[in-house]
Amino acid sequence: MKKAIILVSFGVVDEHIRLKCLDSIVLKIKQFFPDYTVCTAFTSMFILKKLRKQNIHIDSLPEVLTKLQQEQYEEVVIQPTHLTPGEEYENKIIAVSEVYKTVFPKLKVGSPVFSVEDEIPDKDDYRIGLKCILQQIVSLAKTEEVVLMGHGSPHQHNPIYEILQRKADELNLPITIGVLEPTDYPGLEDVIARLKNKNKKNIYLMPLLLAGGMHIMQDMAGESPDSWLNKLKHAGFSVRIYTKGLGENEAFQDIYIQHIQAALELKN
Numbered sequence: 001m002k003k004a005i006i007l008v009s010f011g012v013v014d015e016h017i018r019l020k021c022l023d024s025i026v027l028k029i030k031q032f033f034p035d036y037t038v039c040t041a042f043t044s045m046f047i048l049k050k051l052r053k054q055n056i057h058i059d060s061l062p063e064v065l066t067k068l069q070q071e072q073y074e075e076v077v078i079q080p081t082h083l084t085p086g087e088e089y090e091n092k093i094i095a096v097s098e099v100y101k102t103v104f105p106k107l108k109v110g111s112p113v114f115s116v117e118d119e120i121p122d123k124d125d126y127r128i129g130l131k132c133i134l135q136q137i138v139s140l141a142k143t144e145e146v147v148l149m150g151h152g153s154p155h156q157h158n159p160i161y162e163i164l165q166r167k168a169d170e171l172n173l174p175i176t177i178g179v180l181e182p183t184d185y186p187g188l189e190d191v192i193a194r195l196k197n198k199n200k201k202n203i204y205l206m207p208l209l210l211a212g213g214m215h216i217m218q219d220m221a222g223e224s225p226d227s228w229l230n231k232l233k234h235a236g237f238s239v240r241i242y243t244k245g246l247g248e249n250e251a252f253q254d255i256y257i258q259h260i261q262a263a264l265e266l267k268n
Contacts, residue, residue, distance in 0.1 A: 003075040004037040005029055005260060006064050008093055010082070011047030012211045021211035021247025025081065025256055032257050037073075039064050043092035061093065065100045079110035079260050081210050081247070084160040086153045110263040113255055114160050126167040128258075130175070132251040136244070137204070145174045145200040147191060149220050149228055150208035152179030161186065161208075176200075177208065180219055180228075188228055192235050203232055206242035216243050 007026055012018045022040070030038050041061040042048050051058055059067070061078070068076055078097055082089045089112055097109050111125075118124040137146065150161055161177050165186070168175040176198075178191035186194075195203070205228060207216045221229045221241045232239050246252045 002073040004039055004068050004073050005033060005077045006039045006041055008041045008061055008078055008080045011042035011044040013047055013050055014213055017212045021245045025253050028253050043088060061096050069103050075106040076104050077108050077260055077263050079256055080112050082112040084114050084158055085112045086158045108263040108266055110259040126164050130168055135251045136249050144202045144204050145176055146204045148177045148208040150179045152181030152184030154181050154183055157184055188231055203237045203239045205239050209245055210247045211245040
């Protein structure tokens with residue numbers, strides 16, 4: 001039986017970032033699931049078009065599924081790299097999988113990184129994710145607070161970030177979480193208010209994003225007065241930065257292996 005795993009991402013233009021943050025996950029999937037063909041797909045048409053202008057062809061999810069259908073694959077697992085089950089996940093992955101669910105004898109969709117809340121720590125996506133993030137912090141002073149900058153959802157509130165904050169607080173972790181998207185919350189103003197309320201002066205700013213790029217190097221840590229780094233400094237905080245995407249975090253990569261395994265165990 002021909003079997004495939006599709007790792008689906010929003011997309012990354014920069015070749016070096018793709019190598020560090022996405023290709024590293026693909027390699028790990030191949031190592032853990034040697035009997036499966038491992039494919040990749042991007043959901044952002046803007047990024048796909050930009051790459052094709054550079055003569056780089058990466059398939060969209062429908063294109064990969066159509067090829068697998070033509071090649072008579074029988075079992076397919078779609079694993080998103082998305083951190084949350086937001087608009088992109090619902091509209092570009094779930095909706096597409098529904099169209100193809102009658103095409104393959106077995107078609108399963110893995111869950112995003114932060115999906116399942118469970119009282120059992122080893123089954124709670126939020127605790128698992130936070131534990132993996134903490135592993136990338138080599139040192140943290142007692143007076144420091146980690147500020148995680150996520151993306152957020154552009155047209156509707158994404159409650160995942162608030163759940164993640166609640167979990168961090170329950171574990172007494174020195175973590176404050178905010179989102180970049182101006183129409184979602186908690187935003188940077190909320191982050192600053194929380195930091196002042198906690199009487200924190202020293203900040204370790206890092207991305208809650210899978211891949212590096214513009215959001216990290218410009219929106220988070222850029223020279224512009226509107227970057228999170230400079231706004232935090234302007235608000236009176238001492239800030240150091242961490243600019244690697246979560247895709248470079250080996251412990252975080254393992255989450256995708258776990259989610260693929262969980263999808264494979266689901267009844268069709």
